[in-house]
Amino acid sequence: MTSGLRELQKRHTRESLSTTAMELFAVHGFDEVTISQIAEAAGVAKMTVTNYFPRKEDLVFDQAEPTILGLARAVAARAPGESLLSAIRRDCMARIAAHDVTLGPPSAAFARLVRNSRVLTARAREIAELREQALGDAIATETGQDSLRQRVIATQLASVHRALFTETSRRILTGVPREAIFDELAASAPAMLDLMEASLGDYLVKGDAAAAR
Numbered sequence: 001m002t003s004g005l006r007e008l009q010k011r012h013t014r015e016s017l018s019t020t021a022m023e024l025f026a027v028h029g030f031d032e033v034t035i036s037q038i039a040e041a042a043g044v045a046k047m048t049v050t051n052y053f054p055r056k057e058d059l060v061f062d063q064a065e066p067t068i069l070g071l072a073r074a075v076a077a078r079a080p081g082e083s084l085l086s087a088i089r090r091d092c093m094a095r096i097a098a099h100d101v102t103l104g105p106p107s108a109a110f111a112r113l114v115r116n117s118r119v120l121t122a123r124a125r126e127i128a129e130l131r132e133q134a135l136g137d138a139i140a141t142e143t144g145q146d147s148l149r150q151r152v153i154a155t156q157l158a159s160v161h162r163a164l165f166t167e168t169s170r171r172i173l174t175g176v177p178r179e180a181i182f183d184e185l186a187a188s189a190p191a192m193l194d195l196m197e198a199s200l201g202d203y204l205v206k207g208d209a210a211a212a213r
Helices: 003-028 035-042 046-052 064-076 084-097 108-115 118-143 148-173 178-194
Strands: none
Touching: 003 035, 003 046, 003 108, 035 046, 064 084, 064 118, 064 148, 084 148, 084 178, 108 118, 108 148, 118 148, 148 178
């Protein structure tokens, strides 16, 4: 089997396990379903499930890694002359346009599943904190220093995505269509990001050695 086919098979297995698990969670609730039951329903060994998803909550948050690293990657990939805030703005607006799951749960059922489980709620909070930490690490790597000021700035910038996800979750649970929510975000998010311009608009412009001072 070639490496390409092997990777395709792994991706298919991962998606199949996640789909099977979500179907069980939807019927029984996250806390009531065991890894063994997921393995049995998927027709695989229990170890296969844990090899792909070391923690049960990873079956729900299967996009945790790109979510955690998303902001760090966005600022690392910014063009010369672009500030941190500009990179965060560009990333945020692109995700809003794509109705990205990092800015809002894919459905009301998903939002309820997370809300009704302390384990999942804690994991969602952890993912947000790790995203903030990863952004702070990226800033520290770029500047060659790791200061409290930089960590506070990372917290401010990451708070935009966290707040949008929280608001989207709240509204989708009240019955507002997801498409309508993202349409509203597209209209309102720029003004929210503008509030940071005065303090962070020229912070850490790529290529400007003095920008991080």
